Amino acid sequence: MWIPKTIHNAIVRYTFKNTSEAALRVMAETKSGSKKALSDKYNKEAITMGVKTLEDWKMGLLLASDPDSPSWYQLQQVYDNMKLDLHLMATIDNRVEPVQATPFKFTDKDGNEVEEVKELFENMWFIDWIGIALRSKFEGVKVIEMFDLDDNLELKEVTEIDMGNVIPQKGIVTEDAGGESGWNYKEGILANNYMQIGGDNYLGMFAQLTPIVLAKKLGLGSWLDYIDKFGVPAVFAITDREDQTRLDELFEALSNFKSNNFMVGRGNENFQTMESGKTDAYNTFDKLIDRANSELSKRILGGTGITDEKSFVGAATVQEKGLQAKIKLDKFFxxxxxxxxxxxxxxxxxxxxxxxxxLKFEWDDAESLSIKEYIEAIKDLSQFYEFDLEEVSQLLGMTITAVKNQLNTDPQDGEKKKA
Incomplete structure (x- = not known):
């Protein structure tokens, strides 16, 4: 649609006059591309999940803690491989998700809650931010990028920078994974868009847990090898014939035995299956996996009662209190x-x-009751106190129009009941 130049200029003048300088500056930087996110600058790598060993773990720790030329690339590959362990990630979720699900509020200097700003944090980026920040306790130092804004100038998303491209000791994001030079995220124009969680040399709890996870992976792999070799017993054919034609026929019959489930012999030929031996494969391998899982639970949750389906009620209750103490510290963090x-x-x-x-961010830890618990509380307290009917209606989610008169004032009804 064509707009006359005079009207266009008037709209522009009005817009600039009624928009704050800070908003104009943010819009100019966002739309012009004068600032570019580092996550769009460095070279991404395809995900590779090769086998990792204790030697990889040792070398990763050595390189990440090298005071002269640190590199987190190899350690990140080991950590990424560890995340394939379902028990490990489930126990970490037991620490992270309760914090993400906790209600929160903002208060002023007098302690009064300010409701209208709460919606600024009721977005997916905040859930993601909490997850990245808390996982730094396990995976080591993290760098979070806060860059892109939506049309309302609100933060659109947060991005976790690949630690293979970060050298926290130098405060830079490298162009290539494992590189030595890059862009400074701690100082300069980008400093407000990046937040480092954890100290420069913090390697995280995974540095301790790696040997346990690798031992568990070895146990699972060995169990699969055992099943492949001994899951179906080996079959042998015994014959007194030595001609090559018959030997070839028996070889083909043995090769097809698993799919056909039968063989035909001649003369004195017989077929035998080999026993797998007296090894108790279940206790050999499964006990190792159970022990690894229990060690992971003890370190992350403070005990096995939360994840062990056979745990005693008393022990599980004590360990639940220990987990709640850890979550309380996580929320403080x-x-x-x-x-x-x-x-x-x-x-x-x-x-x-x-x-x-x-304003100040606070967790809203006020205990919330179920509707049934509210009704019981009102019944117990109503003989001593009077309640605000409008507030009770809001709590219960049902409209209360009046209070019934429990005293019988009709004399006729009284006579009937007396009779």
């Missing part, structure tokens, strides 16, 4: 990061987050 690191960056990232400047 996240709250400090949000107030000290995340909010200041968001305020500088976009004017939309300006209202957060003088």
């Amino acid at each position: 996240i709250r400090v990061l949000i107030n000290k690191e995340l909010i200041p960056r968001l305020v500088k990232l976009s004017p939309v987050y300006k209202p957060l400047e003088n």
